[in-house]
Amino acid sequence: MVKGICLQVVENQCQAIHARSLLPCQDTPFVKTTYTAKVSAPRGLTVLMSALQVGEPKPSAEPLYLTHEFNQKIAIPSYLIAxxxxxxxxxxxxxxSRVWSDRAFLELASTDFADTEQMLATAEKMYVWGGYDILILPPTFPxxxxxxxxxxxxxxxxxxGDKSLADVIAHEITHSWAGNLVTNKNFEHFWLNEGFTRFIERNNAGRLGGEARRQFSSHLGWSC
Known part of the structure; x- marks a missing residue:
């Protein structure tokens, strides 16, 4: 964070091999690690990571800053450090589950993603990560x-406004097992990550909305 500059949001995208720009690491998916972090940021800014927050933010050495602590106890590939x-x-x-957003998007996001908890319950045996936060990024997120x-x-x-694209959340929840826990050995086989995720996601869609919904989703996949 550059002092004196107020930014709406600063975030990283480590997939596929960009974690090396954050820290020295082996950035093949085969190598996994747990991590802890302490992040000092100006008061008033929300800090989030791909880990669980430890307690409340504490005063930093600098009066205008707070220190946020995080702990990821499950080993993950470096491209998932966020x-x-x-x-x-x-x-x-x-x-x-919670959604984070700029004020302008918050109400709309909470409406569109209102079924998140139900999606988590459907994928219960696969979801071992504790809390589940959704962050709405600026339109430049690619x-x-x-x-x-x-x-x-x-x-x-x-x-x-009509939940028509909320299935993306179900897809990302499914990645909590297919990709995050069970990960392809290297990026040559990255198609396994998406392939298994799509298969499980459609099965979960059937549990949520019935067999016809699963079949329709599969049909769309063949058509696209």
């Missing part, structure tokens, strides 16, 4: 979603 700081607000979606553990990044273009 950090964000910005002027974000949040709204609870369920017992363990992907639909990114499955960082505990902190899914999504584009605001998913916000339609």
């Amino acid at each position: 950090i964000v700081a910005g002027n974000n607000q949040s709204k609870e979606l369920g017992q363990r 992907y639909g979603g990114m499955e960082n553990p505990c902190l899914t990044f999504v584009t605001p273009t998913l916000l339609t």
Whole structure:
């Protein structure tokens, strides 16, 4: 964070091999590690990571800063290390899920992603990460979603007001097992990450909405 500059949101995108720009690491998916972090940021900024927050932010050595602590106890590949700081607000979606966004998107996001807790319950045996946060990034974010553990990044273009694109959240939740826990050995086989995720996501869609919904999703996949 550059002192004296107030930024709406600062975030990283480590997939596929960009974690090396944050820290010295082996950036093949085969190598996994746990991590802890302490992040010092100006008061008033929200800091989130792909890990669980440890306690409340504490006063930093500098009076205008707070120190945020995080702990990821489950070993993950380096491309899933994520950090964000910005002027974000949040709204609870369920017992363990929350959406973070600029104020302008917050109400719309909480409406579109209102079924997140139900999606988590459907994938219960696969989801071992604790809390589940969704972060709405600026429109410049070049992907639909990114499955960082505990902190899914999504584009605001998913916000339609009718939940029609909320299946992206189900997809990213499924990555919590297929990709985050069970990971392809290297990026040559990255198609396994998406392939298994799509298969499980459609099965979960059937549990949520019935067999016809699963079949329709599969048909769309063959058509696209």
